[in-house]
Amino acid sequence: MEQWLIAVSEPTILAIDFIALAVIVIGTLIAMKDGIALLLSQHEIERHARRRLWMHYSHWLVAGLTFQLAADIIESSITPDWDGIGRLAAVAVIRTFLNYFLERDVSEIRELERAHESMSEPPRDPEKPAP
Secondary structure: OHHHHHHHHHHHHHHHHHHHHHHHHHHHHHHHHHHHHHHHOOOOOOHHHHHHHHHHHHHHHHHHHHHHHHHHHHHHOOOOOHHHHHHHHHHHHHHHHHHHHHHHHHHHHHHHHHHHHHHHOOOOOOOOOOO
């Protein structure tokens, strides 16, 4: 039974790690393309555009980290010794913290954008119904 678990888990871990790599590389290339386009644009770079670029990129990073963490969880089921489990746990903790802080940054940026949008909206006439 254990050999079957290892035989199935190893290629699965490799496939999930490949997906994580692909997600991070694709997100990085898109962010790099968008960042260069932003820098080369004729208009002054506005904060909102930079925030939007960071948020979009952070979504790719969070997705990649999530796939890597999934591969770590599967790998923990076939790691035979405590030394390997300890290294795997350390990597998983680091990835979890990175994911947590990225998600927290994204939430803070969303809140800032909502506050900015609500401040820039013209006040509504209480007599008129909302559209």
